[in-house]
Amino acid sequence: MGSKRQAGAVRAATPRQMGETPVTKLFEAPLYPYRRSPDQDAPAPVRHPVVVIGAGPVGLAMAIDLAQADVPVVVLDDNDKVSVGSRAICFSKRSLEIFDRLGCGDEMTDKGVVWNVGKVFFGDRQVYDFNLLPEQGHKRPAFINLQQYYCELYLVERIRALQAEGKPVEIRGGNRVANLDARDDHTLVTVETVEGAYNLEAGWLIACDGAGSPARRMLDLDFVGRVFEDNFLIADVIMKADFPTERWFWFDPPFNRDQSALLHKQPDGVWRIDLQLGWDIDKEEEKKPENVIPRLKEMLGPDVEFDLEWVSIYTFQCRRMEKFRHGRVIFAGDSAHQVSPFGARGANSGFQDADNLGWKLKLVLEGKAPDSLLDSYAFEREMAADENILQSSRSTDFITPKSEISRIFRDAVLDLSEHYAFARPLVNSGRLSVPCIYDGSPLNGPDVPGLPARTRPGSPAVDAPFADAWLLEALGGGFKLLGLGTPVPETLELQGMTIAGISAAAGGLSQELRDRYLGDAASAVYLIRPDQHVAARWTVFDSDAVDAALARTLGR
Amino acid sequence: MTQLVTTPNLEQPDGFYAALLAAHETLSKAESDAFNARLILLMANQIGDRAVLGQLLDAARKQE
Numbered sequence: 001m002g003s004k005r006q007a008g009a010v011r012a013a014t015p016r017q018m019g020e021t022p023v024t025k026l027f028e029a030p031l032y033p034y035r036r037s038p039d040q041d042a043p044a045p046v047r048h049p050v051v052v053i054g055a056g057p058v059g060l061a062m063a064i065d066l067a068q069a070d071v072p073v074v075v076l077d078d079n080d081k082v083s084v085g086s087r088a089i090c091f092s093k094r095s096l097e098i099f100d101r102l103g104c105g106d107e108m109t110d111k112g113v114v115w116n117v118g119k120v121f122f123g124d125r126q127v128y129d130f131n132l133l134p135e136q137g138h139k140r141p142a143f144i145n146l147q148q149y150y151c152e153l154y155l156v157e158r159i160r161a162l163q164a165e166g167k168p169v170e171i172r173g174g175n176r177v178a179n180l181d182a183r184d185d186h187t188l189v190t191v192e193t194v195e196g197a198y199n200l201e202a203g204w205l206i207a208c209d210g211a212g213s214p215a216r217r218m219l220d221l222d223f224v225g226r227v228f229e230d231n232f233l234i235a236d237v238i239m240k241a242d243f244p245t246e247r248w249f250w251f252d253p254p255f256n257r258d259q260s261a262l263l264h265k266q267p268d269g270v271w272r273i274d275l276q277l278g279w280d281i282d283k284e285e286e287k288k289p290e291n292v293i294p295r296l297k298e299m300l301g302p303d304v305e306f307d308l309e310w311v312s313i314y315t316f317q318c319r320r321m322e323k324f325r326h327g328r329v330i331f332a333g334d335s336a337h338q339v340s341p342f343g344a345r346g347a348n349s350g351f352q353d354a355d356n357l358g359w360k361l362k363l364v365l366e367g368k369a370p371d372s373l374l375d376s377y378a379f380e381r382e383m384a385a386d387e388n389i390l391q392s393s394r395s396t397d398f399i400t401p402k403s404e405i406s407r408i409f410r411d412a413v414l415d416l417s418e419h420y421a422f423a424r425p426l427v428n429s430g431r432l433s434v435p436c437i438y439d440g441s442p443l444n445g446p447d448v449p450g451l452p453a454r455t456r457p458g459s460p461a462v463d464a465p466f467a468d469a470w471l472l473e474a475l476g477g478g479f480k481l482l483g484l485g486t487p488v489p490e491t492l493e494l495q496g497m498t499i500a501g502i503s504a505a506a507g508g509l510s511q512e513l514r515d516r517y518l519g520d521a522a523s524a525v526y527l528i529r530p531d532q533h534v535a536a537r538w539t540v541f542d543s544d545a546v547d548a549a550l551a552r553t554l555g556r
Numbered sequence: 557m558t559q560l561v562t563t564p565n566l567e568q569p570d571g572f573y574a575a576l577l578a579a580h581e582t583l584s585k586a587e588s589d590a591f592n593a594r595l596i597l598l599m600a601n602q603i604g605d606r607a608v609l610g611q612l613l614d615a616a617r618k619q620e
Contacts, residue, residue, distance in 0.1 A: 405589075408589045408590060408593045409593045409596075409597070411590065411593075412590055412593035412594045412596075412597055413597060415590070415594065416594055416597060416598070420598075422598075422601040423597060423601075426597070
């Protein structure tokens, strides 16, 4: 994901205009072309507090989070453009909430496609359809479909806006990291450019350089625990006539026997098609248009006219690094963990990595938290990766049964789903990415029995209508103390930090807020982390208790 | 917690057993396997209780 290299993507023969934006221009326009940096002429390697490798979605989000918090950050990428083709297409509610905090949630959501109706096919027939009926009382939809190149574009535009405000962030295109030398208090980074190589020093190095992570290889680190591998043919097509905004998923269709297929609507009238190919295939042969187009015709029906915009083969292995932190080098996104695409757990979990890391790194750099706080990044995000790998493996076991009996049960579920609603929750074509609850995290403070489980310490704060707007908007970034039905001080000076308090009287609380944060309790006080996860909660305010919980959340 | 019932609980045991065999009578091996899988899933949904289902899996495993 972070890496832009494509396994020989095929571009459509005739680029088309789509709406106002010629999409091929977006692929081709250098967004952060190579420019000579003063670092290249410095007599000794220049030291930067934070260097991010990879200007993919995760690296860019990481840079925005740090820059917004006035932490100087340099992003290195060997490329200078957004990624080609749609790639990651499904961005979850939590990602949109993170983008809100990063200042680009509206751009993503406004451009994205929201869908609610899905159809499930088994063999040559439709077995059922469904309406997602998402839970009400959230600012953002459960997810949007959006091509990865738009996501990257809006993130780069956000970085440009931050630069215009004077924030300390820089993207260096055409800067390929060629060597890493990890030292005790920094990493010496050798960068190659068209004008030759130069060195710089990274106080902290964040490797967001994708599944093939050159950084991981240069440091000779493991990428263990391979669960399985698979190949997908992914294609972007433009329908020439109206086609419904629905998600269609096929199990074992006639045009892709023993495998799955997915059809998804994206912005600009582009439909994304994923054909699962299995692991033992001839990639070059599979992606030839003369082999792809007949399959798509069979899939879409003989009367549907379309243009093939882009085709690629995507290979994945399901595994993670054993440790996401190696001294002063930290891995985030696909470089640290890879899962199957079912459930959209790749890019979405990568944003949660960045969300988790940004505030911790800032506190460590400022000397307000010990270095060991960063170990909690590894603890929490390794736990999240395990959860994603588990969910992803379960989906894959359903979609591609590994034994005769698992095939028998899978087919039985699908047959039953046609007639009985009870079987439909068993149908697993991917469980959509939801943020991990960090149960057992060393940062979690006290809980109160009886308060709602979904907002227990370790949980991401759940959005809800709040004071004519939204709770997550009110929380923003930074530590917050939230008093619901009981007042908390407007500011608290604790642990050498200023904590903002937000109080809401019992009379003004929305029903959703009560259900999600109070349950049957009359009042509650929540300490919220800068990544909007719940650190601790009580039923009444007690300064000493908050102080102790804050110390714990700071890793002291 | 609901306990696994291991004492006789079936109404008309002979009748049920005959109906079970009759359901399979004209089926091929593949069709019988599919039938059994559907039946297990329907029964599991009828039971619903995850703890009881866990005990049922354990009880079935002990016969091996």
